[in-house]
Amino acid sequence: MSDVVITPEVLARYNKPGPRYTSYPTVPAWTEEFGEAEYREALNDLATRTEDPISLYVHLPFCAERCTYCGCNATVTTRTDVVDKYLDHLEQELALVVPQMGAQRRVVQMHWGGGTPNFLNQPQMERLVGLLNKHFAIDSDGEVAIEFDPRIGSVEQLEQIRELGFNRISFGVQDINPVVQEAIGRIQPFEQTEKLFRASRELGFSSVNVDMVYGLPKQTDESFRDTLLAIRDLRPDRIACFSYAHVPWVKPNQKLIDVTALPDTFTKFSLFRMAIDMMGEVGYDWVGMDHFAQRDDELAIAARERRLHRNFMGYTTRPASNMIAFGMSSISDLVGRFAQNEPHLGKYQKMVAAGKLPIVKGYKLTEDDLMRRQVILHLMCNLELPYDLTRTNYGMSLQDALGEDLERMEAYVEDGFIELLPDRIQVTPLGRFFVRLLAMELDAHLAKTSQRIAFSKTV
Ligand code: SF4
Known part of the structure; x- marks a missing residue:
């Protein structure tokens, strides 16, 4: 990638706001008309597909305390009884949802995200694992993952997490530089991160990963290089390198960020380029938009073999399975529907206590949506569009399925973003940086939704 030249002019021209396509259609297209009845119908459809495995997501x-850069749906508390009460409501939500799905379902993937899942103490984690095991048959070789904040973790807690059956763990690191940490309200001595990271290896987690962020206040080329060197020395299996999105009108906690300390667009982009180059030199592949995986990791192999997938939990090697999500703000993705839970803690708890499925919005995909979803996700993950991609499921070529939209996308040949090969459209190394622009040409909802939300830019 180091031979791809992107000047400030090129960046200014193509760094346009656009969706990240973690779903298609993207969230702004979803509607409040999709509610409890529609989610119930989706679950009942799932009940007829008894052999389909499922994935679980639990939002904790x-x-x-609140990091000032945080873009997650998080609730600050120091009280354990608040967590106990939340677990009561998760238990009620499980009791409302699970009977709608028919026989006990096989789970191939589970992810606890947050917030901070390891904010739960041992009895609370045991309780939640017990509840999930009561309702689901979690595969013994399934991927069972948890997000982990080293600032409040310990080796003892890691042992407990491992004993509970988790085999994947991702460490929130963001940046190791004390000045940057101060600027984002997240003081995290690297020694603590390193000690717990190495303990995870010894405890036999099969995948030990790191989340970092570029574009944070006070980040410079020099500071970010130090962060990359430190993370490189840990040798995580996978690294998520997220772009910081400064959206204080959506996330008021970000108002505490000093905007004058944010790197400008080109500096921010240079930080990401540095990550690509440095990680590439030590045996990592750039995967998807913003991940790196060791070259022999199954995620990197899947990307090379063009069979990478993604869902709301991130990139995966497994073809999409239905994902059922629990907890406030969580998003389910099942049998052609998206459904989002109430994002406000008090309202979520009230709805569940009243015996209601706490859905506030969602979307039922049309045939056209399903086809475009397959195409856009394949493009975003695998950086190509075989002309036969839609043949098996929709009985027609990509050209027949997408018509003018595909022709509009093909115009990016002139910009050097794609090549037209006999059997497929291939994204070039330059086009990879702006692949969202290509996907946007195939998005049938964008004209309607872009007026309703300001999407983030490429960097
Ligand atoms: S620990 Fe994570 S979820 Fe919690 S406030 Fe910080 S960034 Fe947000």
Whole structure:
């Protein structure tokens, strides 16, 4: 990638706001008309597909304090009884949802995200694992993952997490530089991160990963290089390198960020380029938009073999399975529907206590949406569009399926973003940086939704 030249002029021209396509259609297209009845119908459809495995996501929103850069749906508390009460409501939500799905379902993937899942103490984690095991048959070789904040963790807690059956763990690191940490309200001595990271290896987690962020206040080329070197020395299996999105009108906690300390667009982009180059030199592949994986990791192999997928939990090697999500703000993705839970803690708890499925919005995909979803996600993950991609499911070529939209996308040949090969459209190394622009040409909802939300830019 180091031979791809992107000047400030090129960046200014193509760095346009656009969706990240973690879903298609993207959230702004979803509607409040999709509610409890529609989600119930989706679950009942799932009940007829008894052989389909499922994935589970559980949202655990609690954090001891709020980082100023945070873009998650998090709730600050120091009280364990608040967590106990939340677990009561998760138990009720499970009791409302699970009977709608028919026989006990096989789970191939589970992810606890947050907030800070390891804010839960041992009895609370045991309780939640017990509840999930009561309702679901979690595969012994399934991917069972948890997000982990080293600031409040310990080796003892890691042992407990491992004993509970988690085999994947991702460490929130963001940046190791004390000045940057001060600027984002997240003081995290690297020694603590390193000690717990190495303990995870010894405890036999099969995948030990790191989340970092570029574009944070006070980040410079020099400071970010130090962060990359430190993370490189840990040798995580996978690294998520997220772009910081400064949206204080959506996330008021970000108002505490000093905007004058944010790197400008080109500096921010240079930081990401540095990550690509440095990680590439030590055996990592750039995967998807913003991940790196060791070259022999199954995620990197899947990307090379063009069979990478993604869902709301991130990139995965497994073809999409239905994902059922629990907890406030969580998003389910099942049998052609998206459904989002109430994002406000008090309202979520009230709805569940009243015996209601706490859905506030969602979307039922049309045939056209399903086809475009397959195409856009394949493009975003695998950086190509075989002309036969839609043949099996929709009985027609990509050209027949997408018509003028595909022709509009093909115009990016002139910009050097794609090449037209006999059997497929291939994204070039330059086009990879702006792949969202290509996907936007195939998005049938964008004209309607872009007026309703300001999407983030490429960097
Ligand atoms: S960034 Fe993570 S730890 Fe910090 S407040 Fe947000 S969810 Fe909590």
